[in-house]
Amino acid sequence: MGDMVAALPQRPRSKARLETVVAQLRDGVHAMSDWIREANGQDLGEGLIQIREAGIDPLEAVFADGLRRFDDSGEYAADGALSVVAWLKWRCKLSGGAAAERVGIARQLEQLPKTGEAFARGDVGYQHVAMIARTADHLGAGAVRKAESSLLEAAMTHDPGQFAGITKDFEHRIDAEGALAEAHRAYERRYLHLGEPMDGLIRLDGLLDAEGGATLRTALNAFMLPGKEDDRTPGQRRADALIEVCRQRGRPSADGAGPRPQLIITASVDTLAGIPGAPAARLDSGAMVPSATVQRLACDSAITRVTALGEL
Numbered sequence: 383m384g385d386m387v388a389a390l391p392q393r394p395r396s397k398a399r400l401e402t403v404v405a406q407l408r409d410g411v412h413a414m415s416d417w418i419r420e421a422n423g424q425d426l427g428e429g430l431i432q433i434r435e436a437g438i439d440p441l442e443a444v445f446a447d448g449l450r451r452f453d454d455s456g457e458y459a460a461d462g463a464l465s466v467v468a469w470l471k472w473r474c475k476l477s478g479g480a481a482a483e484r485v486g487i488a489r490q491l492e493q494l495p496k497t498g499e500a501f502a503r504g505d506v507g508y509q510h511v512a513m514i515a516r517t518a519d520h521l522g523a524g525a526v527r528k529a530e531s532s533l534l535e536a537a538m539t540h541d542p543g544q545f546a547g548i549t550k551d552f553e554h555r556i557d558a559e560g561a562l563a564e565a566h567r568a569y570e571r572r573y574l575h576l577g578e579p580m581d582g583l584i585r586l587d588g589l590l591d592a593e594g595g596a597t598l599r600t601a602l603n604a605f606m607l608p609g610k611e612d613d614r615t616p617g618q619r620r621a622d623a624l625i626e627v628c629r630q631r632g633r634p635s636a637d638g639a640g641p642r643p644q645l646i647i648t649a650s651v652d653t654l655a656g657i658p659g660a661p662a663a664r665l666d667s668g669a670m671v672p673s674a675t676v677q678r679l680a681c682d683s684a685i686t687r688v689t690a691l692g693e694l
Contacts (some may be wrong), residue, residue: 410437435504442508443491443501450488483512490515493523496530506534509542517549520564521556543668550670554662561662562672565591592669593679596645599667601627648688649676 414433421429449466452458458469470481491498497514500506514533518526526533529552536548554561574588590598605623608614614622649663653673662670 434507439504439507440502442511443498446484446488446491446501446511447498449484450492453485453488486519487511487515490518490523494518494527494530496534500534500538506537507542510537510545513537513542513546513549517553520553520560525556547664547668547670551662554670554672555659558656558658558660558673561670562674565672565675568592569594592665592667592671593645593675596665596667596669600645645679647671647676647679647683649673654680654685 414429414437418426418429418433449470453466458466461469461473463469463472467478467481467485470476470484471478474481476484491501491511494514497506497511501508501511514526514530514537517533533549533552537545540548550561553564569591572588572590572594574590575586577585577587602620602623605626606616606619608619612619646666647663649671650660652660653663654676656673656677660673662672663676665671
């Protein structure tokens with residue numbers, strides 16, 4: 383009888399431990415859920431912050447570490463997946479873009495230890511880390527590692543939208559030609575689709591590069607100011623502005639040309655001169671503009687010198 387018991391398959395200890403850890407994790411989620419339902423005001427806001435800093439972001443860091451090792455092992459093939467991205471889409475319920483982004487983060491964090499540590503502590507958020515990983519993919523981890531501390535400091539003091547501009551500026555300083563090539567790739571992805579009328583409406587969908595988007599936004603803004611007792615939503619005012627821009631362009635003028643949108647681009651003298659290591663220029667929206675694009679636009683622009691405080 384004893385021999386028969388010994389012959390029975392034993393549950394792997396790692397599997398049993400995983401079940402215990404998962405149960406603890408679920409208990410923590412339930413406890414936080416109960417607390418959130420009872421919290422109000424500033425306490426509720428602090429709870430939401432802690433969910434990100436002590437929960438979601440550190441768990442994403444753990445996920446990235448495990449994903450890197452799982453990717454290296456090739457074990458995803460045991461489930462019939464052709465790639466780790468395909469496995470993530472299937473087994474972890476992620477979109478293709480979300481899966482590929484997490485694989486990119488996992489692979490880069492192995493070479494960016496300071497970023498991995500800050501991520502695990504919850505000092506920086508997932509989106510910040512995704513941008514750092516993307517920058518490392520563009521420039522190489524070695525270039526990012528040299529400026530890792532300053533990039534992390536910026537990540538901790540800027541929201542993801544602001545930090546995106548910082549990483550793009552960093553890429554331009556290190557590799558202006560690469561930044562220009564990326565801008566060209568973005569331009570090649572442009573499109574505008576006008577759907578067929580349905581229920582009296584036509585759907586618009588499209589992508590524009592930063593320069594084209596800024597030109598369109600500037601043109602629309604001139605016609606978007608709300609009038610008295612104007613109850614239109616911002617989206618409705620924007621739609622009406624687009625139609626008005628088209629109508630204005632269709633009206634005849636003395637020289638056959640309509641008014642041109644005025645873009646404001648802020649650039650350093652070094653950027654305008656194309657000196658290596660110069661920062662990228664900026665549109666009013668904060669979008670980065672490569673120095674080569676600034677030089678092209680400057681041929682047909684008015685240039686005004688602005689002296690910054692640090693230059694006095």
